[in-house]
Amino acid sequence: MAQGAKEAARVKAHAELQALAARGVRLAGCAFPTILFVKGTPSEAEAQGADPLSGEDGAALFKAISALGYAPEDWAGCLGVLDDGRAMPPELLALTIATLSPLTVVATDEAARSLLAETLAADLVELADLSEALLEPGLVVRVAGLRVMALGEFAAALSDPAKKQLMWARLKRLPPLAEPY
Numbered sequence: 001m002a003q004g005a006k007e008a009a010r011v012k013a014h015a016e017l018q019a020l021a022a023r024g025v026r027l028a029g030c031a032f033p034t035i036l037f038v039k040g041t042p043s044e045a046e047a048q049g050a051d052p053l054s055g056e057d058g059a060a061l062f063k064a065i066s067a068l069g070y071a072p073e074d075w076a077g078c079l080g081v082l083d084d085g086r087a088m089p090p091e092l093l094a095l096t097i098a099t100l101s102p103l104t105v106v107a108t109d110e111a112a113r114s115l116l117a118e119t120l121a122a123d124l125v126e127l128a129d130l131s132e133a134l135l136e137p138g139l140v141v142r143v144a145g146l147r148v149m150a151l152g153e154f155a156a157a158l159s160d161p162a163k164k165q166l167m168w169a170r171l172k173r174l175p176p177l178a179e180p181y
Helices: 003-021 057-067 090-098 110-119 162-171
Strands: 027-029 035-039 075-079 104-107 141-143 147-148
Touching: 003 090, 003 110, 003 141, 027 147, 035 057, 057 075, 057 162, 075 090, 075 147, 090 110, 090 162
Parallel strands: 035 075, 035 104, 104 147
Antiparallel strands: 027 075, 141 147
Protein backbone atom coordinates (compact mmCIF):
# COMPACT_ATOMS: atom_id res chain seq x y z
CA MET A 1 0.00 0.00 0.00
CA ALA A 2 1.36 3.39 -0.93
CA GLN A 3 2.29 5.77 1.90
CA GLY A 4 -0.56 8.16 0.99
CA ALA A 5 -3.11 5.35 1.12
CA LYS A 6 -1.78 4.18 4.49
CA GLU A 7 -2.05 7.68 5.90
CA ALA A 8 -5.60 8.04 4.53
CA ALA A 9 -6.58 4.73 6.14
CA ARG A 10 -5.05 5.82 9.46
CA VAL A 11 -6.89 9.15 9.37
CA LYS A 12 -10.17 7.43 8.48
CA ALA A 13 -9.80 4.87 11.29
CA HIS A 14 -8.95 7.62 13.78
CA ALA A 15 -12.02 9.62 12.75
CA GLU A 16 -14.29 6.56 13.07
CA LEU A 17 -12.95 5.74 16.54
CA GLN A 18 -13.33 9.38 17.60
CA ALA A 19 -16.94 9.31 16.38
CA LEU A 20 -17.62 6.24 18.53
CA ALA A 21 -16.00 7.92 21.53
CA ALA A 22 -18.10 11.05 20.94
CA ARG A 23 -21.20 8.85 21.20
CA GLY A 24 -19.99 7.49 24.54
CA VAL A 25 -18.56 4.13 23.45
CA ARG A 26 -15.93 2.86 25.90
CA LEU A 27 -13.15 0.92 24.15
CA ALA A 28 -9.72 -0.41 25.01
CA GLY A 29 -7.15 -2.35 23.02
CA CYS A 30 -6.44 -2.44 19.31
CA ALA A 31 -8.29 -0.44 16.65
CA PHE A 32 -8.59 -3.48 14.35
CA PRO A 33 -8.80 -6.52 16.64
CA THR A 34 -9.37 -10.08 15.56
CA ILE A 35 -11.26 -10.70 18.83
CA LEU A 36 -13.58 -8.24 20.55
CA PHE A 37 -14.74 -8.77 24.13
CA VAL A 38 -18.00 -7.11 25.08
CA LYS A 39 -18.57 -6.66 28.81
CA GLY A 40 -22.12 -5.71 29.70
CA THR A 41 -21.79 -4.99 33.40
CA PRO A 42 -18.82 -2.80 34.31
CA SER A 43 -16.79 -3.38 37.44
CA GLU A 44 -16.78 -0.63 40.05
CA ALA A 45 -13.48 0.68 38.65
CA GLU A 46 -14.82 0.62 35.08
CA ALA A 47 -17.98 2.42 36.22
CA GLN A 48 -15.67 5.09 37.70
CA GLY A 49 -13.87 5.53 34.35
CA ALA A 50 -11.20 2.80 34.22
CA ASP A 51 -10.57 1.29 30.81
CA PRO A 52 -12.75 -1.68 29.83
CA LEU A 53 -11.27 -5.00 30.97
CA SER A 54 -8.49 -3.32 32.92
CA GLY A 55 -9.15 -5.42 36.01
CA GLU A 56 -8.63 -9.04 37.01
CA ASP A 57 -11.13 -10.33 34.44
CA GLY A 58 -9.32 -8.56 31.60
CA ALA A 59 -5.95 -9.86 32.76
CA ALA A 60 -7.35 -13.40 32.83
CA LEU A 61 -8.90 -13.02 29.36
CA PHE A 62 -5.68 -11.71 27.85
CA LYS A 63 -3.63 -14.44 29.49
CA ALA A 64 -6.03 -17.03 28.06
CA ILE A 65 -6.03 -15.67 24.51
CA SER A 66 -2.25 -15.32 24.59
CA ALA A 67 -2.06 -19.01 25.52
CA LEU A 68 -4.30 -19.75 22.53
CA GLY A 69 -1.89 -17.95 20.18
CA TYR A 70 -3.42 -14.51 19.79
CA ALA A 71 -0.90 -11.70 19.44
CA PRO A 72 -1.02 -8.90 22.04
CA GLU A 73 -2.49 -6.51 19.48
CA ASP A 74 -5.30 -8.92 18.47
CA TRP A 75 -7.86 -7.87 21.08
CA ALA A 76 -10.19 -5.05 21.97
CA GLY A 77 -12.64 -4.61 24.81
CA CYS A 78 -15.92 -2.74 24.78
CA LEU A 79 -18.31 -1.93 27.59
CA GLY A 80 -22.02 -2.38 27.02
CA VAL A 81 -22.47 0.81 29.05
CA LEU A 82 -21.79 4.25 27.63
CA ASP A 83 -19.56 6.79 29.35
CA ASP A 84 -22.64 8.49 30.86
CA GLY A 85 -23.81 5.22 32.43
CA ARG A 86 -26.64 4.47 30.00
CA ALA A 87 -26.91 1.04 28.40
CA MET A 88 -25.41 0.91 24.91
CA PRO A 89 -28.16 0.69 22.29
CA PRO A 90 -27.91 -2.35 19.97
CA GLU A 91 -27.46 -0.17 16.88
CA LEU A 92 -24.41 1.45 18.48
CA LEU A 93 -22.89 -1.94 19.27
CA ALA A 94 -23.54 -2.92 15.64
CA LEU A 95 -21.70 0.23 14.51
CA THR A 96 -18.85 -0.50 16.93
CA ILE A 97 -18.49 -4.04 15.57
CA ALA A 98 -18.60 -2.76 11.98
CA THR A 99 -15.99 -0.10 12.76
CA LEU A 100 -13.57 -2.45 14.53
CA SER A 101 -14.23 -5.32 12.12
CA PRO A 102 -13.25 -8.23 14.40
CA LEU A 103 -13.46 -11.85 13.29
CA THR A 104 -14.74 -12.99 16.70
CA VAL A 105 -17.00 -11.32 19.26
CA VAL A 106 -17.22 -12.66 22.82
CA ALA A 107 -19.83 -11.61 25.39
CA THR A 108 -18.23 -11.86 28.83
CA ASP A 109 -21.42 -11.75 30.90
CA GLU A 110 -25.19 -12.09 30.65
CA ALA A 111 -25.77 -8.38 30.05
CA ALA A 112 -23.35 -8.49 27.09
CA ARG A 113 -24.96 -11.70 25.78
CA SER A 114 -28.35 -10.02 25.86
CA LEU A 115 -27.04 -6.89 24.11
CA LEU A 116 -25.23 -8.95 21.48
CA ALA A 117 -28.34 -11.11 20.90
CA GLU A 118 -30.43 -7.98 20.40
CA THR A 119 -27.77 -6.48 18.11
CA LEU A 120 -27.64 -9.59 15.93
CA ALA A 121 -31.32 -10.55 16.28
CA ALA A 122 -32.16 -10.26 12.56
CA ASP A 123 -29.42 -12.77 11.73
CA LEU A 124 -29.87 -15.02 14.77
CA VAL A 125 -33.54 -15.72 13.96
CA GLU A 126 -32.40 -17.30 10.70
CA LEU A 127 -30.41 -20.00 12.53
CA ALA A 128 -31.98 -23.46 12.63
CA ASP A 129 -30.52 -24.34 16.04
CA LEU A 130 -32.45 -22.64 18.85
CA SER A 131 -29.49 -22.89 21.24
CA GLU A 132 -27.33 -20.99 18.76
CA ALA A 133 -30.10 -18.46 18.06
CA LEU A 134 -30.27 -17.73 21.81
CA LEU A 135 -26.46 -17.45 22.05
CA GLU A 136 -26.35 -20.01 24.83
CA PRO A 137 -23.07 -19.80 26.75
CA GLY A 138 -20.21 -21.87 25.38
CA LEU A 139 -21.50 -22.27 21.83
CA VAL A 140 -19.50 -20.94 18.90
CA VAL A 141 -22.09 -19.37 16.63
CA ARG A 142 -21.33 -18.22 13.11
CA VAL A 143 -23.56 -15.30 12.25
CA ALA A 144 -23.27 -12.09 10.23
CA GLY A 145 -19.74 -13.02 9.11
CA LEU A 146 -18.55 -13.38 12.72
CA ARG A 147 -17.71 -16.08 15.21
CA VAL A 148 -19.74 -15.22 18.29
CA MET A 149 -19.67 -16.74 21.76
CA ALA A 150 -21.29 -15.94 25.08
CA LEU A 151 -18.90 -17.05 27.82
CA GLY A 152 -21.29 -16.76 30.73
CA GLU A 153 -20.39 -14.79 33.84
CA PHE A 154 -16.62 -14.69 33.27
CA ALA A 155 -15.63 -12.26 36.05
CA ALA A 156 -17.64 -14.17 38.65
CA ALA A 157 -16.13 -17.48 37.52
CA LEU A 158 -12.61 -16.38 38.42
CA SER A 159 -13.19 -17.06 42.12
CA ASP A 160 -14.33 -20.67 41.55
CA PRO A 161 -11.74 -23.14 40.19
CA ALA A 162 -14.34 -25.36 38.48
CA LYS A 163 -16.08 -22.42 36.80
CA LYS A 164 -12.70 -20.98 35.83
CA GLN A 165 -11.87 -24.27 34.08
CA LEU A 166 -15.24 -24.12 32.29
CA MET A 167 -14.40 -20.65 31.00
CA TRP A 168 -10.99 -21.87 29.79
CA ALA A 169 -12.65 -24.80 28.00
CA ARG A 170 -15.03 -22.38 26.29
CA LEU A 171 -12.25 -20.00 25.25
CA LYS A 172 -10.28 -22.90 23.75
CA ARG A 173 -13.09 -23.21 21.18
CA LEU A 174 -11.98 -19.83 19.77
CA PRO A 175 -8.42 -20.30 18.47
CA PRO A 176 -7.04 -17.60 16.19
CA LEU A 177 -8.41 -17.97 12.66
CA ALA A 178 -5.19 -17.08 10.84
CA GLU A 179 -1.47 -17.03 11.40
CA PRO A 180 -0.09 -13.76 12.75
CA TYR A 181 1.66 -11.70 10.11
